[in-house]
Amino acid sequence: xxxxxxxxxxxxxxxxxxxxxxxxxxxxxxxxxxxxxxxxxxxxxxxxxxxxxxxxxxxxxxxxxxxxxxxxxxxxxxxxxxxxxxxxxxxxxxxxxxxxxxxxxxxxxxxxxxxxxxxxxxxxxxxxxxxxxxxxxxxxxxxxxxxxxxxxxxxxxxxxxxxxxxxxxxxxxxxxxxxxxxxxxxxxxxxxxxxxxxxxxxxxxxxxxxxxxxxxxxxxxxxxxxxxxxxxxxxxxxxxxxxxxxxxxxxxxxxxxxxxxxxxxxxxxxxxxxxxxxxxxxxxxxxxxxxxxxxxxxxxxxxxxxxxxxxxxxxxxxxxxxxxxxxxxxxxxxxxxxxxxxxxxxxxxxxxxxxxxxxxxxxxxxxxxxxxxxxxxxxxxxxxxxxxxxxxxxxxxxxxxxxxxxxxxxxxxxxxxxxxxxxxxxxxxxxxxxxxxxxxxxxxxxxxxxxxxxxxxxxxxxxxxxxxxxxxxxxxxxxxxxxxxxxxxxxxxxxxxxxxxxxxxxxxxxxxx
Numbered sequence: 001x002x003x004x005x006x007x008x009x010x011x012x013x014x015x016x017x018x019x020x021x022x023x024x025x026x027x028x029x030x031x032x033x034x035x036x037x038x039x040x041x042x043x044x045x046x047x048x049x050x051x052x053x054x055x056x057x058x059x060x061x062x063x064x065x066x067x068x069x070x071x072x073x074x075x076x077x078x079x080x081x082x083x084x085x086x087x088x089x090x091x092x093x094x095x096x097x098x099x100x101x102x103x104x105x106x107x108x109x110x111x112x113x114x115x116x117x118x119x120x121x122x123x124x125x126x127x128x129x130x131x132x133x134x135x136x137x138x139x140x141x142x143x144x145x146x147x148x149x150x151x152x153x154x155x156x157x158x159x160x161x162x163x164x165x166x167x168x169x170x171x172x173x174x175x176x177x178x179x180x181x182x183x184x185x186x187x188x189x190x191x192x193x194x195x196x197x198x199x200x201x202x203x204x205x206x207x208x209x210x211x212x213x214x215x216x217x218x219x220x221x222x223x224x225x226x227x228x229x230x231x232x233x234x235x236x237x238x239x240x241x242x243x244x245x246x247x248x249x250x251x252x253x254x255x256x257x258x259x260x261x262x263x264x265x266x267x268x269x270x271x272x273x274x275x276x277x278x279x280x281x282x283x284x285x286x287x288x289x290x291x292x293x294x295x296x297x298x299x300x301x302x303x304x305x306x307x308x309x310x311x312x313x314x315x316x317x318x319x320x321x322x323x324x325x326x327x328x329x330x331x332x333x334x335x336x337x338x339x340x341x342x343x344x345x346x347x348x349x350x351x352x353x354x355x356x357x358x359x360x361x362x363x364x365x366x367x368x369x370x371x372x373x374x375x376x377x378x379x380x381x382x383x384x385x386x387x388x389x390x391x392x393x394x395x396x397x398x399x400x401x402x403x404x405x406x407x408x409x410x411x412x413x414x415x416x417x418x419x420x421x422x423x424x425x426x427x428x429x430x431x432x433x434x435x436x437x438x439x440x441x442x443x444x445x446x447x448x449x450x451x452x453x454x455x456x457x458x459x460x461x462x463x464x465x466x467x468x469x470x471x472x473x474x475x476x477x478x479x480x481x482x483x484x485x486x487x488x489x490x491x492x493x494x495x496x497x498x499x500x501x502x503x504x505x506x507x508x509x510x511x512x513x
Contacts, residue, residue, distance in 0.1 A: 002180035003067055004146070006197070006223040007031035015220050016063055019202070019229045019240045023060050030064060030220070032144035037068025037135075039142035044121055046098055048073025048151045053097035054208075055079040055088060057105045058230050061125040061135065062207050065101060066217060068139075071179045073151030077158065077168070078208035081106055087166075089116040091158055094366060095168055101125060101135055152179045156365065157210050157308050168365030169308045185218035188332075192302065192315060193248055193277040199224035200274075202240060202249035204232045210308040211282055215250050234258040235266055242270040249278045253285040254429070254489065256293050257422060261451065267296070275300055283494055284397060286419035287326050294318050303328060305395065309374075311381040312336070312356030314395055327394040334359030336395050338388055343376035351388045351398055355380035386413070403497055405434035407442045412476055414497075417446065420471045426451050426460060429487045431495055435480065435504035446478035447500055449487050456483035 003015060011028030018024075025033075041052070052074050056062050069076040077095040079088055088109065092100055100120045102110035104127035111130050114122060124132035158166040189195035201219040203226055205212045216226045227244045229237065232255065240246065259267065279302035294301050299318035305328035306313045314336065316329030330336070334356035338346045346352045357380045364370040374381050386404070387397040398413045405412040414432035421430035429449035434442035448464065450456050461481045468477040488496040 001183065001186065001221045001223065003027055003034070003220050003223075004031050004071075005180065006220075010223070013223070014225045016060060017225060017227045017244065018058075018060055019227050019236070019244070021230070025060050025063065027223070030067060033064040033139065034067035034071060035144050035146050036139040036142045037065055038072040038147045038150070040139045041068065041072045041074065041099065042147055043142070044099060046072065046074060048149075048153070049075065051075040051077060051095050051097045051156065052099040052101070053077045053079060053092050053095055054101045055081060055083075055106060055110070056101065056103040056125060056208070057081055058207055058228055059103050059105070059125060061103075063217070063220065063226075065125070065135075066213075067220075070153045070217075071150045072147065072153055073177070074153040075156045075170075076153060077156050078213060079158075080208050081109075081206065083109075085109060085112040085116070088113045091166065091168075092117050092120060095156060095158075099123065102132060104129070107132075150179050151177045152181060155210070155213060157208075157213070159308060167367060167370055169310075170363050170365050171310045172361040183218050183221040185214050186221045188313070189215070189218055189222070189248075192317075193279065195219065195222055195224065195248065197223035198247070200244055200247045201226050202237070202244070202246040203228045204237050204249065204251065204255060205229075209282075211250055219248075232258075234262055238262075238267065238270040238272065241272050241275065245274040247274055247276045249275070251278060251280040252282045253280060253289060254283070256280065256285065256289050257429075260289065260292050260296075261425075261428070272297060277302060279304060281305065284415050284419065286422050288419075288423050290321065291325075294322065305329060305397070307383040309360070309362040309381070309383065311359040311362055311383070313359075316394070320394075324390065324392070324394045327390075327396050329395060330393045331356070331395075336389055336393065337378075337380055339376060339380075343378060343380075346388075348391045349388050351386060353382055354385045354387045354395065354397070355382045403433075403501075405432075405442050405444055407434070407437070407440045407444060407475070412444060414444075417444065417468060417472060417476055417478065420468060421446060421448065421464065424464060424467050426455055427464070429489065431487050431497055431500050432478070433497060433501040433504060435501075437479075443479040444477065445480040445482065445504060447482050447484050447487065449484055453483075453485055 007027040013027050014024045015027045015030045016025040052069055101123045103125045107129045114131050122132045123135040125135045128134040156168055156170055158168050203212045203216045207213055219226050277300050281304045301318050304315050312334040313332045314329035315332045335358055337355040337357050338352040339355050340352050385397050389395050403414050417432045418430045421427050428451045431447045433445050435445045437443035464481055488499050
């Protein structure tokens with residue numbers, strides 16, 4: 001399926017509703033504007049396989065650009081709006097973009113980047129500034145009919161860079177280049193979450209990330225309606241579920257935590273009975289948080305484990321999870337393998353690197369060394385996560401290998417302690433890292449974002465120390481607890497732990513707080 005088919009059948013149906021403003025883009029408008037965008041791209045000399053880059057806030061023009069690129073055969077790279085000037089420059093150059101589109105809300109960043117990317121054609125949605133011309137004005141000169149040689153393009157997104165420079169992920173080329181070829185995520189949505197053309201999908205996260213981008217475009221491919229939040233707010237999300245009669249949504253654990261920590265009266269204020277299925281991914285979900293969400297919303301909470309690389313996809317529903325608490329599911333598109341450092345398969349319950357056998361193929365753009373590092377001797381691929389499987393094949397993630405702390409020769413995975421600390425009522429967020437220690441090599445440090453900054457101090461520090469030791473062994477408990485007003489967490493839920501860890505390993509011994 002494809003939006004142009006729905007534009008022909010139901011042109012006045014909403015393809016997109018902006019949650020706060022209520023601005024609506026119909027399927028007829030989406031089709032017409034994406035056709036104009038495709039003509040604009042072709043007029044600039046772009047051909048199938050060329051690249052464009054977008055750095056846009058959650059904006060109603062976003063999908064019009066995405067579908068324009070998709071029906072033009074282009075590789076489209078969506079950039080985080082939180083990046084620095086240098087990071088945007090790096091990605092625009094690395095993905096070899098010939099066109100860069102920014103939004104007026106990011107004018108300061110756009111103008112700083114412009115002189116660093118000479119030769120790239122510049123457009124802006126929602127305005128114009130300096131060398132950036134109005135995208136809306138430029139495309140208005142072109143017809144609303146399709147270009148003659150439509151070909152399916154696809155996203156080439158960049159990893160979030162939690163452990164270093166972000167990597168451009170190029171998946172294996174589609175077998176069928178037709179723009180209306182079956183949508184893989186749409187098929188999964190139909191099979192697992194009951195999606196139909198009547199689906200009303202709430203997208204609470206920034207669209208530049210792989211999950212909200214892919215899933216929401218899949219909803220539009222099926223003819224459903226996407227309700228996109230301009231910015232996430234826990235109370236607003238609950239209000240929008242009732243207001244728009246949301247049937248499905250994709251979340252990250254941080255969203256769950258923030259909704260659960262609302263006052264009871266705020267949680268009970270809105271009706272969520274329209275929800276038929278919700279699902280979460282992108283970051284580990286603490287077991288108590290998941291238990292509370294299932295108790296609150298019922299057994300409609302699904303989870304999946306996958307990456308931008310598309311090399312594997314694990315799934316688990318509420319009933320399975322309650323029987324296998326903490327699991328991220330069993331492999332759906334590939335066989336999960338747990339291997340040691342030599343690539344040998346380990347038995348059930350033995351911890352090792354998680355690999356996918358027989359899944360989708362990918363490469364890291366322009367970096368054959370990183371591509372090779374993601375394979376083992378069997379050719380299986382990994383996202384560099386550590387975990388184990390039980391006798392039934394359910395996967396349990398431990399942490400990322402790069403975040404492991406080695407203290408006195410003992411391997412400690414931060415995620416376990418983070419999951420404990422986030423359960424404390426005075427903790428809004430938590431990150432655990434290793435810091436240098438003369439005696440032990442590394443020591444466990446917990447960096448806490450308090451619910452109330454006024455609580456940051458020795459009294460809460462002592463309370464959290466005792467809380468951790470009541471739930472975990474002494475060796476896994478923090479030696480140091482520091483406080484931070486807001487952790488550097490990606491809007492999709494991933495934590496930029498590298499930035500926190502680096503502060504402790506700085507030569508001057510700088511502390512977070």
